[in-house]
Amino acid sequence: MAMDDTREQVILVDASDRETGVADKLDCHARALLHRAFSVIIWNSKGEILLQRRAFEKYHSGGLWTNACCGHPRPREEVGSAAARRLMEEMGFGVELSHLGTFHYAATLDRGMSENELVHVFRGLYDGPVTPDPAEALDYKWSSLATLRDEISADRARFTVWFAKYVNADWPMALAPAA
Numbered sequence: 001m002a003m004d005d006t007r008e009q010v011i012l013v014d015a016s017d018r019e020t021g022v023a024d025k026l027d028c029h030a031r032a033l034l035h036r037a038f039s040v041i042i043w044n045s046k047g048e049i050l051l052q053r054r055a056f057e058k059y060h061s062g063g064l065w066t067n068a069c070c071g072h073p074r075p076r077e078e079v080g081s082a083a084a085r086r087l088m089e090e091m092g093f094g095v096e097l098s099h100l101g102t103f104h105y106a107a108t109l110d111r112g113m114s115e116n117e118l119v120h121v122f123r124g125l126y127d128g129p130v131t132p133d134p135a136e137a138l139d140y141k142w143s144s145l146a147t148l149r150d151e152i153s154a155d156r157a158r159f160t161v162w163f164a165k166y167v168n169a170d171w172p173m174a175l176a177p178a179a
Contacts (some may be wrong), residue, residue, distance in 0.1 A: 010035040032115070038123070067166065
C-alpha cells in the first residue's frame with residue numbers, strides 16, 4: 001500500500017550525511033532541501049537489472065522507468081532497514097542488500113518538485129517472483145545493462161533522472177553480486 005506522501009517526513013542532512021533535522025517530504029522536494037534517500041538495484045543470476053515503471057499517481061516522475069525501488073528512511077530508521085522495507089512494500093520481495101556507497105544529485109522534476117538527495121545505493125541478487133504494489137509500480141521488467149544504456153541513449157525521457165545518472169556514473173551499476 002502506498003505511503004501518504006502528505007504526511008511522510010524525510011531526514012535533512014549536510015553534505016557529509018550528518019542529520020540536521022526533519023521536514024515534510026513534499027515540502028522538502030518543493031524547496032530542494034538536501035535530504036537522505038536510498039536506491040536499490042536488483043540483479044538476477046542472468047546479469048539483468050530489475051526495473052520498475054513508477055505508478056502515474058506518484059508525487060513526481062510518474063510513469064517513468066527506474067531501478068527496483070527507492071525512497072527515504074523515516075526519522076530514527078536505519079537506511080539499510082528502510083531500503084529493505086521499501087523493496088518489500090514496492091516490489092513484493094525481500095533479499096539481502098549490500099551497501100555500495102552514496103551518490104549526491106540535484107535535479108528539477110515535474111509537478112513543481114525538485115531533488116537534492118544524498119542517496120545510499122544498495123544492490124541485491126534475486127531470481128524469484130516479483131509482485132509489485134500497483135500503487136507504486138505500473139509494471140516491471142528485467143534488462144541487460146547494454147540494452148538499458150541503449151534505451152536511455154535513445155529516449156532519456158522514459159527514465160527517472162536519478163536512474164539515468166546511476167547508469168551514466170557506472171559505479172552504482174557495478175556487476176551483480178555473487179550468488
